[in-house]
Amino acid sequence: MDNGGQIAVEAKSLVKRYGVLTAVDGVSFQISRGEIVGFLGANGAGKTTTLRMLCGLVSPTSGAALIDGIDIFREPLPAKAKLGYLDEEPFVHPHLTGREFLNFIADLYRMPRGPERQQRMERLLGLFELADRNGELIGAYSHGMRQKIGLASLLIREPSVLLLDEPTNGLDPRSARLVKDLLEELAARGTAVLLSTHILEVAQALCHRVAIIDHGKIVATGTMEELRAQTGSEKASLEDLFLKLTAGPESKELIDRLLAPDL
Amino acid sequence: MLAGFLFLAALFIGGGAFTVGASAGRFLPSARDIILAGGFTALSIMMLVVGFPTVIATMFVGRDLLQLVVAPVRPVEIFLSRVLLAMTANIFISGILLMATLGVGVGSSAPLIFYPLAVLLLALQVLVVTSLQTILMSFVLRWVPARLARDVAAAVAGLAGAGFYLAWNLSLSQSFTSSSHPDLANLTAVIERAEWLPSAWPGHALSGVIAGDPSSAVTWLVFTLAQAGVLIGVAAVMYERTMLAGLGVFGGPQALWKRSSANKVPSVAKTGTASPARAIARKDWLGYRRDIRRLSRLLPALLFPVGYAVAFLRPARDGRGFWTEVFLVGLITMFLSSTLGTPSIPSERRGFQLLRMAPLTMWQVLRAKVMLTLIPVVVFALLFSVVIAAATGSRIGQFVELAVLVVWLCTGFVSIGVAAGGIDPHFESADDRRSVGVIGTLAGIAAAIGFGLLSVAALAAFVYGIAAAQGTARLIVVPSTPTVGVVMVGGGLLLAAGAGAVVVTMMVIANSRLRRYEGAIAE
Numbered sequence: 001m002d003n004g005g006q007i008a009v010e011a012k013s014l015v016k017r018y019g020v021l022t023a024v025d026g027v028s029f030q031i032s033r034g035e036i037v038g039f040l041g042a043n044g045a046g047k048t049t050t051l052r053m054l055c056g057l058v059s060p061t062s063g064a065a066l067i068d069g070i071d072i073f074r075e076p077l078p079a080k081a082k083l084g085y086l087d088e089e090p091f092v093h094p095h096l097t098g099r100e101f102l103n104f105i106a107d108l109y110r111m112p113r114g115p116e117r118q119q120r121m122e123r124l125l126g127l128f129e130l131a132d133r134n135g136e137l138i139g140a141y142s143h144g145m146r147q148k149i150g151l152a153s154l155l156i157r158e159p160s161v162l163l164l165d166e167p168t169n170g171l172d173p174r175s176a177r178l179v180k181d182l183l184e185e186l187a188a189r190g191t192a193v194l195l196s197t198h199i200l201e202v203a204q205a206l207c208h209r210v211a212i213i214d215h216g217k218i219v220a221t222g223t224m225e226e227l228r229a230q231t232g233s234e235k236a237s238l239e240d241l242f243l244k245l246t247a248g249p250e251s252k253e254l255i256d257r258l259l260a261p262d263l
Numbered sequence: 264m265l266a267g268f269l270f271l272a273a274l275f276i277g278g279g280a281f282t283v284g285a286s287a288g289r290f291l292p293s294a295r296d297i298i299l300a301g302g303f304t305a306l307s308i309m310m311l312v313v314g315f316p317t318v319i320a321t322m323f324v325g326r327d328l329l330q331l332v333v334a335p336v337r338p339v340e341i342f343l344s345r346v347l348l349a350m351t352a353n354i355f356i357s358g359i360l361l362m363a364t365l366g367v368g369v370g371s372s373a374p375l376i377f378y379p380l381a382v383l384l385l386a387l388q389v390l391v392v393t394s395l396q397t398i399l400m401s402f403v404l405r406w407v408p409a410r411l412a413r414d415v416a417a418a419v420a421g422l423a424g425a426g427f428y429l430a431w432n433l434s435l436s437q438s439f440t441s442s443s444h445p446d447l448a449n450l451t452a453v454i455e456r457a458e459w460l461p462s463a464w465p466g467h468a469l470s471g472v473i474a475g476d477p478s479s480a481v482t483w484l485v486f487t488l489a490q491a492g493v494l495i496g497v498a499a500v501m502y503e504r505t506m507l508a509g510l511g512v513f514g515g516p517q518a519l520w521k522r523s524s525a526n527k528v529p530s531v532a533k534t535g536t537a538s539p540a541r542a543i544a545r546k547d548w549l550g551y552r553r554d555i556r557r558l559s560r561l562l563p564a565l566l567f568p569v570g571y572a573v574a575f576l577r578p579a580r581d582g583r584g585f586w587t588e589v590f591l592v593g594l595i596t597m598f599l600s601s602t603l604g605t606p607s608i609p610s611e612r613r614g615f616q617l618l619r620m621a622p623l624t625m626w627q628v629l630r631a632k633v634m635l636t637l638i639p640v641v642v643f644a645l646l647f648s649v650v651i652a653a654a655t656g657s658r659i660g661q662f663v664e665l666a667v668l669v670v671w672l673c674t675g676f677v678s679i680g681v682a683a684g685g686i687d688p689h690f691e692s693a694d695d696r697r698s699v700g701v702i703g704t705l706a707g708i709a710a711a712i713g714f715g716l717l718s719v720a721a722l723a724a725f726v727y728g729i730a731a732a733q734g735t736a737r738l739i740v741v742p743s744t745p746t747v748g749v750v751m752v753g754g755g756l757l758l759a760a761g762a763g764a765v766v767v768t769m770m771v772i773a774n775s776r777l778r779r780y781e782g783a784i785a786e
Contacts, residue, residue, distance in 0.1 A: 055620055056619070056620065057616060057619055057620060057781070058781050059779070059781065076622070077622040077623075077624070080620060080622040081622040083620070085620055087616065091612075091613040091614050091616055091617060093546060093550065093614055095549055095550045095553040095554050096550075100549065103542070104542050104545070104546050105617070105621075106537065107537040107538060107539060107541065108539045108542055108617070108618070108623065109537075109621060109622065110537045110538075110539065110622075111537055112536070112537060113535045113536070113537055137553065
């Protein structure tokens with residue numbers, strides 16, 4: 001498919017049903033090269049299932065997922081070679097050291113061995129402050145360190161598309177800032193990023209556009225200005241917009257009910 | 264059904280122990296003290312070895328300990344509640360000695376007080392051993408992380424359990440085949456040397472009751488109660504200190520371990536072509552080497568086929584000896600392939616997600632797993648063949664035939680084992696032994712039997728076909744002619760092709776199932 005070389009990720013009417021439950025219901029959106037798109041939704045809204053369909057882990061009931069114009073279910077190998085996916089709880093082999101894990105991933109993706117790869121690995125380990133953990137098994141890493149080595153395992157092979165599910169989950173403020181700066185830099189160099197997060201401040205500060213999913217359906221997409229125009233709230237923050245677009249019981253009402261004296 | 268089976272097993276084992284005890288009590292009156300003291304000591308050693316993993320897991324590693332420690336509960340109450348839980352494995356083991364001890368009482372016409380006292384002393388012994396294990400672990404945890412200690416203890420317990428079972432079976436098989444009577448003199452001498460051990464004191468007390476010697480019984484009883492009081496008290500204090508020191512589930516001496524391994528140079532080749540298959544193999548190898556828990560489950564499983572093969576091995580120098588060797592080699596390769604090959608795909612656990620996302624086909628993953636498993640299985644099976652061939656005095660020609668068969672069988676059985684794991688993987692299972700579902704297990708068994716029978720039939724067709732062509736075969740009804748020989752070799756080729764087709768079918772199904780797999784990795 002010719003997309004003029006600009007569209008890096010395209011979800012085409014993705015549907016995923018588990019028996020009677022429709023987890024994702026006709027999700028469509030596009031991400032251009034160099035664009036960071038925030039993917040927002042409440043717990044169980046269908047974010048993770050959408051991401052897993054986009055990276056080829058879960059096959060859609062209907063619809064298609066295209067990476068650089070390549071259908072990931074029809075031609076999985078070339079599409080996967082361009083893609084990096086970070087799960088919200090990334091799996092990292094606990095019985096390998098950080099270096100061994102990075103080498104394992106690099107070998108899986110057939111990155112040529114040699115000084116270039118070695119230097120890149122050392123730079124990443126240094127960047128994420130893991131270089132002095134030489135010899136230590138990942139099983140002994142803290143949650144944040146596992147998140148960092150998971151991110152490093154994506155970045156070592158320079159994918160042109162990044163699908164990230166809560167990448168700053170468990171990171172200390174300094175590392176979280178590092179990840180944000182890194183994503184901006186990567187986007188500036190042409191990497192397309194789909195960022196699923198619950199931290200709306202991060203999304204507002206980092207993302208060029210956001211897509212909001214609710215009960216498996218995309219309820220809004222666009223830049224902050226476009227979302228404000230859609231909802232008629234001129235100075236609303238992303239949090240306000242999100243709550244408005246995924247309307248549920250007002251939190252104040254719930255708190256009042258919880259703290260009522262007769263409870 | 265399982266409950267019924269367990270009840271029958273308990274009845275059989277308990278009944279057996281009771282009968283042995285009763286016979287000893289009735290017919291060996293002079294050996295009652297040695298039997299009881301030796302029984303208590305043997306039980307204590309067995310509990311000490313086999314029950315350690317349960318004690319570590321219950322008292323030091325369980326995540327629910329965190330809730331208990333932060334709750335307004337006194338440490339001694341935590342100790343008592345955990346020690347009761349930790350005793351479960353030891354209580355199970357002590358059931359056998361209880362039945363034997365009660366049997367000794369019945370056989371010796373012991374007074375009524377003997378029976379409640381026996382139950383009490385046995386329960387106390389379980390508590391004492393559990394306390395001793397707690398004390399030992401409280402020291403060990405200062406230098407070794409709790410989870411590592413648990414895994415090592417599980418490995419030792421697994422090997423000890425498998426060793427006990429194997430030794431028991433081999434000694435049974437020897438008693439049925441040997442005409443000589445067992446010599447108990449050495450065993451008695453060993454027990455006599457160890458009768459001063461505190462673990463033997465409850466046995467002396469019970470023996471005093473049977474002998475109608477109240478002063479001896481009371482003396483040993485007081486010693487037993489005193490040592491129990493001291494050990495339980497020390498264990499309670501040590502346990503509290505261990506918790507307060509932040510060891511066990513709270514962390515422990517990991518930093519020390521980190522430092523000791525920090526200077527290791529990463530052993531990854533700096534240049535060369537990247538190979539996903541090699542990467543998977545290397546990762547699996549490192550995982551096996553470093554995951555003591557997996558090793559602890561693997562080693563006892565490997566011990567059984569070797570032990571049984573050795574037990575079955577009988578010197579045979581005629582033509583039929585060769586087929587005994589074929590049977591043994593087939594058995595060994597099937598066991599090894601199943602033990603190592605079947606969990607190789609499910610043992611990826613959530614790591615399978617990484618393989619699915621990588622630009623790899625499932626064929627490549629299957630091939631990598633087969634290659635990795637094949638190497639140790641072929642090496643081990645060939646070594647075993649050399650030993651068998653040497654023991655039975657096989658001719659070189661027969662050994663070559665056996666070696667070719669070994670490589671063929673290993674390739675087939677390993678592929679079937681790996682495919683069975685790929686057909687029905689349970690990636691969520693933390694235990695390799697339960698990581699393949701019923702469909703995969705049944706498919707693996709059926710395919711292995713089919714492949715094995717077809718392969719051996721093919722070998723028979725080749726061996727007798729060639730002999731028939733040379734006119735040397737002793738076929739009962741069929742004439743030994745070149746035409747018959749050619750027909751038999753042709754039939755052998757067809758049978759071998761059938762065996763190969765079984766393997767290919769399994770691999771094709773596994774590939775298809777893995778490509779479509781979404782289960783645990785999508786959760």
